[in-house]
Amino acid sequence: MRLIASLRLGLHSFIDLILPRRCVACGSVLAYHEYHICPWCAKRIAYNPISNWELNNRISQWYHIRELQRVAAYTIYERDSVVARIIHQLKYGHKYELGEWMGRMAASELDSTHLFDGVDALVPIPLSRQRQRKRGYNQSELIAIGISKLTGIPVWSNILERTVNNTSQTRVEFWQRYTNAKNIFRLKPSVDRSLLEGKHLMVVDDVMTTGTTLFSAIMVLRHIADVNISTFSWAWTRTGSSQHSVASSIYAEEDEEQQGEAPEGTAAIAEEG
Ligand SMILES: [Zn+2]
Numbered sequence: 001m002r003l004i005a006s007l008r009l010g011l012h013s014f015i016d017l018i019l020p021r022r023c024v025a026c027g028s029v030l031a032y033h034e035y036h037i038c039p040w041c042a043k044r045i046a047y048n049p050i051s052n053w054e055l056n057n058r059i060s061q062w063y064h065i066r067e068l069q070r071v072a073a074y075t076i077y078e079r080d081s082v083v084a085r086i087i088h089q090l091k092y093g094h095k096y097e098l099g100e101w102m103g104r105m106a107a108s109e110l111d112s113t114h115l116f117d118g119v120d121a122l123v124p125i126p127l128s129r130q131r132q133r134k135r136g137y138n139q140s141e142l143i144a145i146g147i148s149k150l151t152g153i154p155v156w157s158n159i160l161e162r163t164v165n166n167t168s169q170t171r172v173e174f175w176q177r178y179t180n181a182k183n184i185f186r187l188k189p190s191v192d193r194s195l196l197e198g199k200h201l202m203v204v205d206d207v208m209t210t211g212t213t214l215f216s217a218i219m220v221l222r223h224i225a226d227v228n229i230s231t232f233s234w235a236w237t238r239t240g241s242s243q244h245s246v247a248s249s250i251y252a253e254e255d256e257e258q259q260g261e262a263p264e265g266t267a268a269i270a271e272e273g
Contacts, residue, residue, distance in 0.1 A: 024095060025085040036101055037086070045083055046076040048236065062215070067222045067229045069200065072115050073236035074106040077207055083235050087207055096137045102234055103146020111151065119230060120199040121156040122147055123221070125206075125213055126185070128162045143234050144204040159196070160185045160217060184216045193224060200228040208233035 020029045023038040030038060037045075062068055075083045086102070089095040107116070124141040132138055144155045163186050187193070203217045214231045221229050 024089040024093070024098065025082045036098060037082070041082045041085075044081070045086075046078065046081060048073045048076055062211070062218075065218060065222060065229075067227055068218065068231075069228050070115060070202075070230040072110070072231065073208060073233045074110065075235045077209075077235040077237045087235060090139050090142075090206065091135070094136075096139075096142060099137070099139050099142020100146035100149070103143040103148070104150055105146075106143070106232075106234060107147040107150035115230075115232070116147070116151045116153060116202070118200050118228075119151075119153050119202045121154050121201055122204050122232075123156050123159050123201050123217070124204045125217060126157070126160050126162055139206050140204050143206060147204070147232070153202070156201075158188060159191055159201075160220065161188045184213070185220045187220060196221075196224045196227060198226040199224075200230065202230040202232055205231070205233045206235065208236040 021034075022029055023034075023036070023041055025037050025041040025044075028038050028040070030036075062071070077083050077087065086098060090098045090102070110116070122144040124138060124144045126132075126140075127135065127138050138157070141155065141157050144157075147153065148155045162184055201221055203214055203221070205214055208214055208231075214233070218229055218231070221227060
């Protein structure tokens with residue numbers, strides 16, 4: 001056994017020598033035992049201090065939603081931060097393997113906070129069909145899979161879908177856009193609603209900026225009888241609460257849908273979707 005372990009270590013070291021793995025945040029070469037980020041960057045991940053998962057002031061407009069149980073975010077997203085770089089690599093750097101790792105990391109650290117207690121299923125925020133085809137994966141689903149591997153909570157990816165928006169968005173006024181944004185999801189027609197009744201569903205998203213995306217999902221799910229809803233975002237931005245930011249995030253989301261992948265450095269607040 002010891003021989004096999006040594007051979008494996010040798011093989012890994014050899015591969016690392018030929019094709020060095022690099023930190024997704026700073027690009028430095030990783031040691032054999034390091035995965036995805038270096039210790040220097042790992043120390044710079046800003047964790048969300050909220051530990052009791054009560055609704056916070058930022059989303060006070062959600063207070064009236066009685067089905068809502070917990071609203072959680074794991075890290076804080078700031079421009080050019082380690083968190084921002086991880087998210088950027090996950091979404092635009094085709095580093096899909098980061099998603100499950102991110103979910104596992106969150107689940108292992110948050111399990112003791114009882115965040116996942118009583119949750120029956122994880123419901124990832126879906127991408128549009130076009131986007132999913134282009135990217136090849138749904139980053140929120142990968143994060144959910146990572147959480148699932150540690151908690152045993154199943155991932156239900158086939159509940160929500162994006163509605164097809166036929167109206168041209170280019171000249172639509174802001175509030176019209178905002179209203180449209182509220183209706184971006186629906187239950188898939190094939191879903192057996194009776195299977196969802198009385199369940200505690202946790203909606204999983206990669207980044208929460210304004211909350212518009214999560215809010216839209218909640219608005220759809222709350223019509224299920226006796227349902228409880230919680231939300232989990234791997235990261236959230238503290239700057240997204242003003243109307244200006246709501247507008248810019250919606251514009252950005254649409255622009256992203258229309259123009260394709262965001263180039264490096266432009267994804268400051270515009271990370272929803
Ligand atoms: Zn690094």
